[in-house]
Amino acid sequence: MGGGGGVSGLLTTELRGDVVSLRGLRARGRHGVLDAERQLGQVFTADVDLQVDTRTAAVTDDLADAVDYSVVAADVVAVLAGEPVALVEVLASRVASACLVHPGVLAVAVAVHKPQAPVQVPFDDVVITVVRRRGDLLDAAPASPFDAVVALGANLGDREAVMAAAVRDLAATGGLQVVGVSGVVETTAVGLPGAAPQPDYLNAVVRLRCALSPRDLLRACRAVEAAHGRDAAVRAGEPRWGARTLDVDVLTCGALVAADDDGGGGGSPALQVPHPRAGVRAFVLVPWAGLAPDDVLPGAGRVADVLAALAAADPAAVSDVRPRPDVALSAGGSA
Ligand SMILES: Nc1ncnc2c1ncn2[C@@H]1O[C@H](COP(=O)(O)OP(=O)(O)OP(=O)(O)O)[C@@H](O)[C@H]1O
Ligand SMILES: Nc1nc2c(c(=O)[nH]1)N=C(CO)CN2
Known part of the structure; x- marks a missing residue:
């Protein structure tokens, strides 16, 4: 199962340049389509790759010139634990938005894991991965209205x-x-x-x-x-x-x-x-x-x-x- 393990490569090859990765961020959330999921809640885990430009921070050694991964981590967990949504796709998109709020984040890949999803056969995990670039969410024409x-x-x-x-x-x-x-x-x-x-x-x-x-x-x-x-x-x-x-x-x-x-x-x-x-x-x-x-x-x-x-x-x-x-x-x- 993903999420809890160590850093194991990037979520996607679509990110370019420098990347900060967070793995296994988790919280209980009440996301899901079923009433039982809304009532009981379950564990959601997020893996995040942040495309950043570390060249300034690499010279100044100043946190102000870097994306503070501890702040991003707290923001991601707040989304996982926050307002319930029906679809993991929406959750992943909101996690991406929370990352892109940080000005130094140029693009992001987010994998949201729902290992306790209501799937009626033996399984390890459900993972939905989205990639968003700065501007994508607001400037992309929707696939459907x-x-x-x-x-x-x-x-x-x-x-x-x-x-x-x-x-x-x-x-x-x-x-x-x-x-x-x-x-x-x-x-x-x-x-x-x-x-x-x-x-x-x-x-x-x-x-x-x-x-x-x-x-x-x-x-x-x-x-x-x-x-x-x-x-x-x-x-x-x-x-x-x-x-x-x-x-x-x-x-x-x-x-x-x-x-x-x-x-x-x-x-x-x-x-x-x-x-x-x-x-x-x-x-x-x-x-x-x-x-x-x-x-x-x-x-x-x-x-x-x-x-x-x-x-x-x-x-x-x-x-x-x-x-x-x-x-x-x-x-x-x-x-
Ligand atoms: N959801 C939004 N709808 C409209 N404008 C927005 C929105 N989000 C940000 N803006 C920006 O808000 C700025 C101010 O817009 P506008 O002059 O219409 O504000 P307002 O109507 O006086 O105040 P308010 O935003 O409190 O309604 C604009 O630069 C616009 O680009
Ligand atoms: N009653 C009322 N007051 C406002 C309104 C408005 O539409 N109705 N819009 C504002 C800025 O958008 C500011 N104040």
């Missing part, structure tokens, strides 16, 4: 017309199919402390079948914003959380958990999924839970449960969200 959820917000101009047009624009974008649109809500602008008051927002969420990479989905959202008066120049002059004709944020890309803060280089927009503030925003969660209460916000849980937790912690924020049934949105046009 995935479910994505985006949030709409507008608090300047003809808000109703802009919201309706935004849904139509998303539906008209190649690679996107609108499969659900929430009710519209009106909400007090959440601004930075001390900022000048702003007009109220209209907010809604839209579910999409997405055949684009996550980054191209973000670009598509930006294009829809730009079509409604919020282009790059306008954005550049905005204060953070300032008033805007239209905001289109990516909330989730299926179960993907991934982030970069530099757009992967080359001038691409930075992207983090799930959206880091989705789980604390009543103006997102109320319409989302109305549309799809069983959707999962990765890292936080079922959307209806996340909303219930927010309602308990901050009832005023949730009761501020006012339904606007008179503003109906649909992919085909506004009602």
